[in-house]
Amino acid sequence: MSIVANSINADRRVHGWCALCRSRCGCISIIRDGRLTAVEPDRDHPTGRSLCAKGHAAPELVYSADRILYPMKRTRPKGASDPGWSRISWDEALDTTASQLLENARQFGPESVAFAITTPSGTAISDSIHWVERLMHAFGSANNCYGTEICNWHKDVAPTYTFGTGVGVPDLDHAGCILLWGYNPNGSWLAQAQRLADAKRRGARTIVVDPRRSGPGVKADQWLQVRPGTDGALALGLAHLIIAEGNYDADFLRRQSNGPALVHSKEKRxxxxxxxxxxxxxxxxxGWDQACSAPALLGRAVSTGGSLPDWLLEGEVEVDTLNGPVVCRPVFDHYTVMCKDYAPSKVETITGVPAVQVIETARLIWASRPVSWYAWSGVGQHTNATQTARAITLLYTLTGSLGRVGGNYQAARLPVPDLSGLALRTSRQRALTLGLASKPLGPPKDSWCTSDDLYRAIIEADPYPVRSLLTFGANLLVSHAGTRRGAEALKMLDFQVHADLFLNPTAAYADIFLPVNSPWEREVLRAGFEISPQAQSWVQLRPAVIPSRGESRDDGWIAFQLAKRLGLSDAFWGCDQEAALREYASATGLSLETLRANPQGMNADPESIQDASQEVGFATPSGRIEIWSETFRTHGYSPLPDYVEPALSPVSRPELLAEFPLVLGSTKPHQFCHSQHRNLPSLRRMLPDPVMEIHPDAARARDIQDGDWVRISTPSGSAHARARLNVWLRSDTVMGQHGWWQACEALGKPGYPVLGEHSANFNLLVDDMEADPISGSVPHRSGLCQVTRLAKQQDLEELEGTGIDPSSAQLQQTNNL
Incomplete structure (x- = not known):
């Protein structure tokens, strides 16, 4: 929607929030003579204490000359250096799209149409993703290539196999110890970083697990520098020490976990x-009741207080069963034995973290309780990610902090309707999600498919053909592994539609381009800002602060317009977006009129807020925290999270070390929204070129100096970057960056082809054939590589010729249409 705040006057200040990342920082937009001139923090907003460079760059984003402002269609073959974009009307664009989708559905079923939606955690699709997902579900598509397996899945879904919920909200106001694992809030969630700094000032202890010393790791009480991908071994080693020294909450385990559950020794169940x-x-x-010396039903979790059986946690008992006596040991005993194999010396050998530091950290965790924790992509982008996530959740369980003051909790919720339309999914849709057969417990069970499975369906029609693709802001060729297969797949599609602000490399293969506006040009309603109880109860209707430029529209408007043409009006409030917002707002106890009159936001009606605290740890098959996952066992996975080496590591592939002796990880540049916005001058000045961080010793051995152009080579391919020396890295580890393709003409900085000898595309280095067996995550952060200094050190403009890939061709001509 695009109702513009007030009328156009000079020096207006309009309240809102920045939608460019998960932090959703409260902000005030400054309008002068009808133009957005600046954005500043709204310090009265629950998330508005600061604003990062991306938010401050909003005027550059809004008025970028690179934006596409009109619908377009391709007039030349896919893969051509010049797509021959031709301006068309919205009616033609939407009618063509709807007609093609309906024809595909008629011939091949609605599952032949897939969606690829960019992440709401790091882009402004968060304003409208629910509408796009609703369109997908209502149409009957079974697949959203969303990238959850390399983003949020291992913190938001994998923990449900232990707790029945995701990671939840860390109670940073009361935590005595804060554990951050593969997560730097300074670059990913500024509002949470500020709360972490507050906690540190009041005396909370911090533990950071990260191969790089950055963000909170700089001032952490313990910074544990793991070899990338070995986090699971560290979690098991810390758990071993906590158990061995008796520093665990045994009462919590007996009441809340399935630690007392007996395991059948012969059948391993x-x-x-x-x-x-x-x-x-x-x-x-x-379980085994020690007071009665007899087996008894374990039952669901029991809250603190009240009596309970004296459950056996360690040892061996013989149980008379219908098939005779069976020797059994409790789940916790099995877990203890597994962890015992990870003594500090072994953990040091595997991870590189000194044994003495492992011991100190284990003691700090217990001594500083209650513990809050958070993890993100540093855990999730490995081939062993799911079991690593499980190992961390079990370590956390030992502290007894879950659901308690100072620990992680499930935020109270407003009873707003699900706008994404999950209830519209049919059993047929759920059964047809790509990858479900091989990853039944992973993202496919929620209609998320991996790019690997999507490409297979397009190229090989396995298990069925995907003929059309709707991409909303997604940049598959730069943000996902398997770039070459991705380009092949996009060329083979019958039809592709891309909705975005800019022509990215993935859009270069589209048949129709739909111009999307920026967050400052659309009205959006949000209920809940997550990081605290106050923030979670905050409701805000952010107004459009300026009219949409050209004919650009928001993703939600596009979804509603397509729904009308696809005959889905009944699922879209008669295609009346205002009616949908009105229903949503009413659930908060506030009307649209009230919210429009208070654009700064306000607290929801307290009676509307639903307490979620009783749900923590219960939504599992046993009704308890599941140390042993019978769900995993019955699907062929280990019920306990033993450590497995990354698929491409010095240990698992020693035969590759002569050619590829370095461990390759990656980082997310905080200056940009993933692969977006490198064309904005203020952001590009901060990071002009793609960077690869390397230890000075490793650089010296390769005659590499700080700032040199280098080639990173892996068994999968190569990419270019500038070397940046980092004394805090391990000498055997280098760190690259994903997302580089876009030129910045204002600074004379080139764009980079996504394929070819002189690409800067990190995902040319990553093979999607090796993946986590449960989630499908690929090794963006744990591979092997070699780094060599380029013979010539001229700027890449000369090295690469034009530096323009097909998506940038005709850009200036397109803007002049």
């Missing part, structure tokens, strides 16, 4: 009531 009684349940777990 949980003992259940049906083993003891002919009419017993096949899912009810059994």
């Amino acid at each position: 949980l003992l259940v009531e049906a083993d003891l009684s002919r009419n017993g349940s096949i899912s009810a777990c059994v």
